[in-house]
Amino acid sequence: MKKYIVSLLFLPLLIVSCNSSQQAKPIEEHIEPIEYPVGYIAQHISINLSDSQELYPLPEEFLENFMKMHMQYEGTPPTAATEFPDEWGVVLVERLPEGRELYQIQSKNREWIFLVITSGYGTQRILDLLPVAVNLARQTQDILETEIWTTERTPDGTFIVTKKYEWVRSVENITQTEYDANPQNFLRAKTVTDKYFINNFCRFERIVTEDTPDYSAVIFYYKDEKPEDWDEIVPLLQAFCEDYTILSEEVYKNFDQLALYDYKFNFITELDITPYMDLPEGVIFMKKGENPKTVPFGNYERIKIELKRYFKIVEV
Numbered sequence: 001m002k003k004y005i006v007s008l009l010f011l012p013l014l015i016v017s018c019n020s021s022q023q024a025k026p027i028e029e030h031i032e033p034i035e036y037p038v039g040y041i042a043q044h045i046s047i048n049l050s051d052s053q054e055l056y057p058l059p060e061e062f063l064e065n066f067m068k069m070h071m072q073y074e075g076t077p078p079t080a081a082t083e084f085p086d087e088w089g090v091v092l093v094e095r096l097p098e099g100r101e102l103y104q105i106q107s108k109n110r111e112w113i114f115l116v117i118t119s120g121y122g123t124q125r126i127l128d129l130l131p132v133a134v135n136l137a138r139q140t141q142d143i144l145e146t147e148i149w150t151t152e153r154t155p156d157g158t159f160i161v162t163k164k165y166e167w168v169r170s171v172e173n174i175t176q177t178e179y180d181a182n183p184q185n186f187l188r189a190k191t192v193t194d195k196y197f198i199n200n201f202c203r204f205e206r207i208v209t210e211d212t213p214d215y216s217a218v219i220f221y222y223k224d225e226k227p228e229d230w231d232e233i234v235p236l237l238q239a240f241c242e243d244y245t246i247l248s249e250e251v252y253k254n255f256d257q258l259a260l261y262d263y264k265f266n267f268i269t270e271l272d273i274t275p276y277m278d279l280p281e282g283v284i285f286m287k288k289g290e291n292p293k294t295v296p297f298g299n300y301e302r303i304k305i306e307l308k309r310y311f312k313i314v315e316v
Contacts, residue, residue: 034059036056036103037092037093038095039092041092041104041115041153043152044150044152045104045133045150045151045152046133046151047133047135047148049110049111050110053091054089055089056091058089062124062126063088065126066126067086070084073204074194074196074204074205075196075206076194078136079190080136080138080165081138082111087109088107088108089105089108091105096198096202098120098202099120099121100117100119100120100202101117102117102118102198110135113132113133115132116128117202117204130204133151134148135148136148142169143169144167144168146165146166147163149161156197157198158196158197159196161194163191163193163194164190166188167189169185169187189272191272193270212268212269214288215269215288216247216288217248217271217287218238218241218247218248218285218286218307219248219251219273219283219286220234220283221250221252221255221273221282221284222280222281222297223252224280226252227281227297233297234250236300237283237303240304240307242263246307246311247261251273255272255273256274258270258273276294279296279297285307285310287311293310
């Protein structure tokens with residue numbers, strides 16, 4: 001009987017203790033899903049470093065998987081030395097067939113834009129990804145590296161990523177003679193174009209094209225007004241080029257998108273001559289696999305001599 005009375009005395013204390021324990025448990029917070037803006041990814045994708053448009057937060061699991069996968073894509077990687085950012089946000093989401101989704105995400109430092117395909121239906125599981133825009137600039141001592149990628153999305157769904165890289169060393173204490181002797185020591189540039197489409201497995205599939213055929217070309221350019229004697233000198237040099245199967249083009253605009261054709265009007269390649277346009281007008285000698293050379297526009301005989309020297313032409 002005594003034992004029973006003692007138990008009854010302790011019963012209220014036990015109930016109070018249990019209630020206190022239940023009240024101490026944290027209440028799970030209900031997190032509302034983020035509503036991302038839905039629309040269509042733009043036809044032209046590029047970086048604007050001063051852009052202040054809102055970036056919507058990424059789920060932690062999505063961001064972790066993205067950081068693990070961000071180098072898992074086909075194509076030319078960045079050339080400029082850089083640290084990959086770890087803070088990202090969503091710009092826009094586009095609906096794809098069969099419930100898939102296409103995320104456009106951007107780094108918070110505004111230097112990178114990726115397209116990410118997810119499985120959709122709220123899962124946000126990453127199926128594939130692709131860097132489509134970059135704007136990087138890194139300076140070390142007297143060397144400046146810049147890299148700019150832009151993307152065009154064609155009506156047939158092809159993503160054309162143009163990747164331009166430039167390496168420049170200061171010429172502040174260099175003479176013109178030293179520069180002319182080894183221009184590659186002060187300026188190096190390259191442009192690469194990668195093309196992709198979203199295949200039936202919702203992956204970015206790279207379009208593999210044949211390698212650019214061998215070519216020799218002379219580019220006549222001017223930036224502002226057509227130089228004096230242009231219409232007299234250029235046709236003579238073009239005729240000389242044709243005799244030696246050297247292609248020639250005249251250009252006064254769209255210097256970064258110069259389409260080169262052979263004499264049967266077959267497309268050869270697209271050229272970006274902007275890195276070689278130090279003069280307001282000039283003549284650029286180009287050959288696949290060799291460094292281009294720019295000479296001032298002017299006297300016919302002088303340009304012809306430079307042309308023969310660059311292409312190693314020996315007249316019989």
